[in-house]
Amino acid sequence: MASALEIADLHKSFKTGFIPKKKQILKGISLTVNRGEIFGYLGPNGAGKTTTIKCVLGLIFPDRGDIRVLEKPHLSLPAKEQIGFLPENPYFHDYLNANEFLQYYSRLFKRRDGAGDQKIQDLIKLVGLEKSAHVRLRKFSRGMLQRIGLAQALINEPRLVILDEPLGGLDPLGRKEIRDVIVRLRDEGKTVFLSSHILQDIEMICDRVAIIVDGRIVNQGELRSLISEKLLFTEILLSGIDEKALAGMGESVGTQAGRILLKVSDEEKIGRVIKLVEAQKGKIHSLVPRTETLEDYFVGKVKG
Amino acid sequence: MKIPAIAQMTFKEAIRDRVLYLLLFFALISLAFSRLLALLTVGDRIRIIKDVGLGSLSLFGALMAILMGTSLVYKEIDKKTIFTLLSKPIHRYQFLLGKYFGLILTLFIMLAAMSLIFLVILFFHTFTIEWKLLVAILFIFFELCLITAVAILFSTFSTPILSSLFSLCFYLIGHLSWGLEAPINKMKPGIGKTLTRALYTFLPDLENFNFKTEVVNNLPLPSQVYLPAVLYGFFYTLFVLALATLIFRRRDFI
Amino acid sequence: MKKTTLALLLILSCLLFMGLKLRLDRISRERVPGSSFIYMPSGKYLKYASFGYSNLLADLIYIWAIQYFGDTRIVNRFDHMDHIFTIISELDPRFLDAYELGAIIAVYDARHMELAYRILDKGLEKNPDQWIFPLQAGHYAQMLMKDFDRARAFYKKAMSIPGAPAIVQRLYANAAFKTADYRTAWQNWLEIHQSTRDERVKRIASNHLYQVKAAIDAKTLSEAMQKFEDRFGRKPETLRRLVETGILSDLPRDLDGRDYVYDPQTGEVKAPSSPWNR
Secondary structure (H helix, E strand, O other): OOEEEEEEEEEEEEEEOOOOEEEEEEEEEEEEEEOOOEEEEEOOOOOOHHHHHHHHHOOOOOOEEEEEEOOEEOOOHHHHHOEEEEOOOOOOOOOOEHHHHHHHHHOOOOOOOOOOHHHHHHHHHHOOOHHHOOOEHHHOOHHHHHHHHHHHHHOOOOOEEEEEOOOOOOOHHHHHHHHHHHHHHHHOOOEEEEEOOOHHHHHHHOOEEEEEEOOEEEEEEEHHHHOOOOEEEEEEEEEOOOHHHHOOOOEEEEEEOOEEEEEEOOHHHHHHHHHHHHHOOOEEEEEEEEEOOHHHHHHHHHHO | OHHHHHHHHHHHHHOOOHHHHHHHHHHHHHHHHHHHHHHHEOOOHHHHHHHHHHHHHHHHHHHHHHHHHHHHHHHHHHOOHHHHHHOOOOOHHHHHHHHHHHHHHHHHHHHHHHHHHHHHHHHHHHOOOOHHHHHHHHHHHHHHHHHHHHHHHHHOOOOHHHHHHHHHHHHHHHHHHHHHHHHHHHOOOOHHHHHHHHHHHHOOOHHHHOOHHHHHOOOOOOHHHHHHHHHHHHHHHHHHHHHHHHHHHOOOOO | OOHHHHHHHHHHHHHHHHHHHHHHHHOOOOOOOOHHHHHOEOHHHHHHHOOOOHHHHHHHHHHHHHHHHHOOOOOOOOOOHHHHHHHHHHHOOOOHHHHHHHHHHHHHHHOOHHHHHHHHHHHHHHOOOOOHHHHHHHHHHHHHHOOHHHHHHHHHHHHOOOOOOOHHHHHHHHHHHHOOOHHHHHHHHHHHHHHOOOHHHHHHHHHHHHHHHHHHHHHHHHHHHHHHHHHHOOOOOOOHHHHHOOOOOOOOEOOOOOEOEEEOOOOEEEOOOOOOOO
C-alpha cells in the first residue's frame, strides 16, 4: 500500500539557554502513515509531537533523518501542494474576515487565482461557520478559530491533512462535529494525521496510532492490536442491598443517594452479586465491563 | 501570483498600524513647526521651511520604515501566523519579498500624504511648485526602499527593539559615512588605507539620495548623480534582501 | 532558491553597489558650509524654546560655535559672533568657558578687541565673583594692544573682587605707572611693599617704587631745569645750582638716598642705578 507519510530516523536538537546547551528533542523517530487512514500521534507534553510535525512541514530543519510525503521529498513544492495543516492554538490575521482570509490563502497555491467563491462557501459551511462568514477574525472565539483553521487546511483539497490538537478548545458538540468532519475526510479518500491529548476521541476515530515518549516512538500500530481486550474489572451500580452483605465480593467505590458503585475484579463474583441482589429484592442500575482503554495503555507506557 | 498576494495582505495590515499614524501626526507637527521656526530665526523663511520640511519627510519616513519593517516579520512569528503561511507551497524568499513590497507600497502612500501637506504649506508661501522638490522627495522614497530592506533583514533574526536600533544605526551611518573620506585621504598609503577605503566603500552612503542642500540653496540638481544613485540603491537593496533570504531560509520556527 | 544562486546574487550585488559608490564619489557635490547658521534664533525666544534645558542648549550651541568659527571656508563667519555669544550667555549666564573662549576667538581669530572686551565684561556682569574675566581683558589690552589705559581700568575692576590674586594689584600699579599716574602707582606699590611677606615680592615692589620715584624726581628735576633755562638761558652746571638758585628747596634723591647723575652737556638726569639691579 502506498504511504502518505514516511518518517525515517528523525533527529532534532536545539541549543537553548544563555550558555547554549544542546537539548535533544527527537531521538530517532520512525513511523509510516498509510494512505486513506486516520493516524493518531500521541504523547505527553514535551515529547516532541509538534516538533515532529514542524519537521514534516519544513518549519524546522532536522539534524538527521528522511521524510517523504506522498512519496515525494517533503520540502518540494509538489508535496506541499498536497498538504493541509492546522497548527495548535491557531491565530490568524485579525483584520480579515473569514471569506477574505480563505481567499488570501487560496492564492498561495498553484491553481488559478484562488479557489472559487463557491468552494469557499462550501468549506465555511463544512466547518459550521456560515453565520460568521463576514465577521472579522479578531472577533472569533477559540473554537471558531479552530474551525476556520480547519477550513484553511482544506482549501487546496489536500491528500494529506495534518492536524495538531484539532479538538482543543471545542465544546462537546464542536468536538463531535469536527470528529465527523475528520471521518468524512477519510471517507473521501484523504489521509489524516492528527496529534491529540484527548484519548477518547483518538480511540473513537483513529485507525492506527503511534505513541511518542521523550523523543522516541515507544509503539505504533493498529489501535486494536495495542490494547488488549482483557477485562480489567466490572463496575456494578446497585441499590437496596446492605453494604455489609457485599463484603468480599468486590470493592465499594462509593455511595450516593442510596446507590452503591461496586468494583468487581473477579469474574465469578459477578454472578454471585447478581444473585444476591435478586434475593434481597435490590436493583441493579448498570453493569459495565471495563476493558483496558487507550488511557490505561498510554499511562502505562508513559510511566515506564 | 504568490508574492503579490502576500504583498497585498501586508499592505492591508500595515496601513492599519496605529504607529504609522502617530508618526504621521508628528511629521505634521514638525512641518507646522517649520513655520514657527521661520518666525524665530534670522534666516530666510522659505529656506527654513524647505529645509525642515524635507528633513522631516526623510526622518519620519525612515522611522516609519524602521518601525514597520522590524515589527511586521516579528509579529508574524510571534503570533504564529507564519506557521500556516510557510507550510503552504511557497518559497521563503517569496514570503520576504511579499512583505517587502507590501511595506514599500504602504510607505509610498504615507510619504505621498506627508509630501502633499508639505507642498501645500510651501505653496501658500511661494505660490509656485518646484520640480526640484519632487525630485528630492522621489529620492527620499528610494532611500526609504533601502531602509525598509534593512529593517526586514534585521527582523529575520532579531527582536523588534534590537532590529530597530540596528536599523537606526544603519540610517545614521548612512548619513555620516561621508565624514570618513577626509581622514582616509590623509592616511599613509598602505594596507591600512586600502582596507579602510574598502570599508568606506562598503558602508552605506545615504547622502547619495539627499538633495536637500541643492534644493534649499537653489543650486542646480546634479543630474549625473540620478542614474548611478538609483542603481546604487537598487543593488544595495538587492544585496540586503539576498542576505535576509540567506538568513531566513534555514531558520527554525520553534 | 538554491544556495549557490543566492550566494552569487549576494556577491554580485555587493560588487555592483560598491562599484557604483566609487563612481558616485567622483561626482562632486556642493557643500555649503555655514548654512546651518540660519537656524540661530534671536535670544529671548530661545530660552522659551529650550523647555528648561537651557544649559544643555547652551552647551550644544557652544560646541557648534567652536566648529563654526573654526571652519575657515565660511565667509564672514565672525559677523554674528556677538549675537551667538550673547545667546549663550543668555541661556546659561554661568557658563564660564564660553566667555573665555569667545574672547580668545575674538582676539586671535577675529582680531576684534572690542568684542573680546565686551564678552569678558558680560562675563563679569553675570558672574561678579569671577576676577579672571577683567584680568584677562586687562591682559589682552596690555599685552596685545599696549593699551595701558584700558588695562588699568580692567585691573582695577579685578582688584576689587575678593579672592583676586595679589598679582592683580601689581599689574594695576604697573599700568598706572605706564599711564603716567605716578601717584596711584606709588601708593599701590607702597601698599604692596608694606603688606607682603614674600621677600621676592617685597623686592619687586621696592624696585618699582624706586622706578616711580625716579620718574617723579625726573619730572621735578626737568621742570626745575626748564625754569633755570628760562631764567638763565643755559643749563645748570650741576644739580646743586637748582637749589642754590632757589628753584628747588632741596635736591631729590633716589629711593636709596643717592644723588641723581647729571650730565651738563646733554642736560640728562639719570638715576644712579637701574631699578632692577640695586
